[in-house]
Amino acid sequence: MEIILSLAIGVLGASGIWLVLRPRTFQVLMGLSLLGYAVNLFIFSMGSLSRGAEPIVVPGLPATLLHYTDPLPQALVLTAIVIGFAMTALFLVVLLALRGLSDTDHVDGEEEPP
Amino acid sequence: MISWLQSAMPHLIVVPVVLPLFTAAILLLMGGRRQWKALVNVASGVVGLLVAIALLDWANARGAPGAIGIYLPSNWDVPFGIVLAVDRLSALMLVLTSTVSLATVLFATARWDRAGVHYHALLQIQLVGVNGAFLTADVFNLFVFFEVMLAASYGLLLHGSGRPRVRAGLQYIAVNLLASSLFLIGVAILYGITGTLNMADMAQKFPLIPQDDRSLLHAGVAILGMAFLVKAAMWPLNFWLTPAYAAASAPVAALFVILSKVGIYAVLRLWTLFQSTEAGPLALGGDALVYGGLATLAFGALGMLTAQQPRRLAGFGILLSSGTVLAVIGFGYAAMMGGALFYMLGSTLAASALFLLGDLIERTRRGEVAPAVHDDEADRVPFYVDLPTGIEVPPHGDAGDDEQGLPGRAIPATMAFLGLSFVACALMIAGLPPLSGFLAKFVILTTLLDSAHAPALAGGVLMSGAGWTLLVLLIASSLLATIALSRAGIRYFWTLQDRPVPHLRAIECAPIAALLLIAGALTVGAEPVLRYTQAATTSLLAPAEYIGAVMAATPVPNPVRAPARPAPGAVP
Numbered sequence: 001m002e003i004i005l006s007l008a009i010g011v012l013g014a015s016g017i018w019l020v021l022r023p024r025t026f027q028v029l030m031g032l033s034l035l036g037y038a039v040n041l042f043i044f045s046m047g048s049l050s051r052g053a054e055p056i057v058v059p060g061l062p063a064t065l066l067h068y069t070d071p072l073p074q075a076l077v078l079t080a081i082v083i084g085f086a087m088t089a090l091f092l093v094v095l096l097a098l099r100g101l102s103d104t105d106h107v108d109g110e111e112e113p114p
Numbered sequence: 115m116i117s118w119l120q121s122a123m124p125h126l127i128v129v130p131v132v133l134p135l136f137t138a139a140i141l142l143l144m145g146g147r148r149q150w151k152a153l154v155n156v157a158s159g160v161v162g163l164l165v166a167i168a169l170l171d172w173a174n175a176r177g178a179p180g181a182i183g184i185y186l187p188s189n190w191d192v193p194f195g196i197v198l199a200v201d202r203l204s205a206l207m208l209v210l211t212s213t214v215s216l217a218t219v220l221f222a223t224a225r226w227d228r229a230g231v232h233y234h235a236l237l238q239i240q241l242v243g244v245n246g247a248f249l250t251a252d253v254f255n256l257f258v259f260f261e262v263m264l265a266a267s268y269g270l271l272l273h274g275s276g277r278p279r280v281r282a283g284l285q286y287i288a289v290n291l292l293a294s295s296l297f298l299i300g301v302a303i304l305y306g307i308t309g310t311l312n313m314a315d316m317a318q319k320f321p322l323i324p325q326d327d328r329s330l331l332h333a334g335v336a337i338l339g340m341a342f343l344v345k346a347a348m349w350p351l352n353f354w355l356t357p358a359y360a361a362a363s364a365p366v367a368a369l370f371v372i373l374s375k376v377g378i379y380a381v382l383r384l385w386t387l388f389q390s391t392e393a394g395p396l397a398l399g400g401d402a403l404v405y406g407g408l409a410t411l412a413f414g415a416l417g418m419l420t421a422q423q424p425r426r427l428a429g430f431g432i433l434l435s436s437g438t439v440l441a442v443i444g445f446g447y448a449a450m451m452g453g454a455l456f457y458m459l460g461s462t463l464a465a466s467a468l469f470l471l472g473d474l475i476e477r478t479r480r481g482e483v484a485p486a487v488h489d490d491e492a493d494r495v496p497f498y499v500d501l502p503t504g505i506e507v508p509p510h511g512d513a514g515d516d517e518q519g520l521p522g523r524a525i526p527a528t529m530a531f532l533g534l535s536f537v538a539c540a541l542m543i544a545g546l547p548p549l550s551g552f553l554a555k556f557v558i559l560t561t562l563l564d565s566a567h568a569p570a571l572a573g574g575v576l577m578s579g580a581g582w583t584l585l586v587l588l589i590a591s592s593l594l595a596t597i598a599l600s601r602a603g604i605r606y607f608w609t610l611q612d613r614p615v616p617h618l619r620a621i622e623c624a625p626i627a628a629l630l631l632i633a634g635a636l637t638v639g640a641e642p643v644l645r646y647t648q649a650a651t652t653s654l655l656a657p658a659e660y661i662g663a664v665m666a667a668t669p670v671p672n673p674v675r676a677p678a679r680p681a682p683g684a685v686p
Contacts, residue, residue: 032291039295046306083261094284101277109281
């Protein structure tokens, strides 16, 4: 499971960075979204991966991550998702405004000279 | 005063966050009536400033090097709940923020708040984020306040709209979203290793980290640092700053000067905590900060030479100040850092005043051009009733209720005021005598030179190559800034023979004059202020007290109702 998750984070992050470096605003938006997914999965993975574990410390067992799952990263991810979603929406609006004002979807608001 | 402060004290800490939050909510609900909105905004700003001054007074009156007030907003035990902490540095930053924001609000009431919707509410939300970032002692809470601050700043940057602003806004948002991603990755790594989000607890746990995890820890701290340094505008992470700030409307740009200080504050706070002996052997970042700061200083000085407009000059002036402060922080030497903090106060006020002044100067050069007034009827923005379409807004439009009688009054000797203010800004930014910029640079340079004679004073590291480079760059950057600013001054003021004298309004001149007078007061009262900043940095560099105070905070016990009778089934 670790290898699948790390591959997913890596692929998402790499695609995100490549897209962010592209000159079209929509590609940048997509890149930022993909990077956001990669970061969210990364935070999630920091709570240590386990299947079927409860976020409850059982009396008698030592309170290590072998015996329970950490609920805090999920709360952090939730916050990060909400903020990221709002920022993406805002970016989309600005993107459309720039498209309307400058008649181009280049991030600089003007086409590069050929 | 003191007894009143003591009784209000633990709760006063949360006021700088809660007050702007409620003000923003009220402003959103108020609908139209721009004059009333401006009045509420100014009133809230005044109260916020008074609270910040009270906190500063409290922190200063405690005498001990570390006067730290702790507030537990949700009344949870310390490592689990969020903690707000105020110490000298936080209190100082709060006062600086309140001062600058109040000045920009006053300036904006003259005309700029009519250039778009919800200027006043956005400004208050911006204050929530900035004040919260200065107060919180929790890394994830710091992220949330950063995001609040950035979200409001996106709105403010786009205030007034127009193609240059939207273009700059798009790039500004993209850069800051990337920085936020880095912030989250850094926080996640630190949480994964230490299992805590509380800064003090984290610093305490660092010595317990096994050697195998150290490299991961270093990576986490470095990634987190990148996020802060983007905000603090360290070279090469600062190319976004000048275009964005130059495109913003004048009062917004003047407020944004504070935003880069938030980055510097975060670096200062976390770096001193993580670098301390309590955190164990974790020598990281010092060199990077020094060299990055030096590069920023050089870049800012060269940039000033290329700048043509006053607002671009001010933008590069911010880089100059960021570079100086970051490089000095990197040396980690209390006396120098105290000087750098003092320098940061003056340069913030001066850069802010220069942004406001730049607006007036550009208006002078182009003749009277009123900013595009937002056409509310056409947009049908809810909660917003204002000027009927088709009515020309007079150049000297309505102001707040408290400024009746001032509108339209041309101040005599307008050009003299503009020129004198510009000279004062230039002296502050370039660090020339007699203003406080010079005193601050003098403190930094003397400390550097003193350490050459007494190497034991600073562990013998100050007079290394980096120390000499800082010395040379500080003087050279002063020279370059002087050249750039005097060239600009000649162009703005001495080549304007045949143009009409502009009409300025008192409400626009007052904030600039106030900012510069405070900068002048810093010069006169340099000794107590320097003593304060040095005490602040001394306690920063010995954070045992901060860690102790944060960790020792206990929640208020729940009110226990006296049991009238034993619960049923209770065994006596």
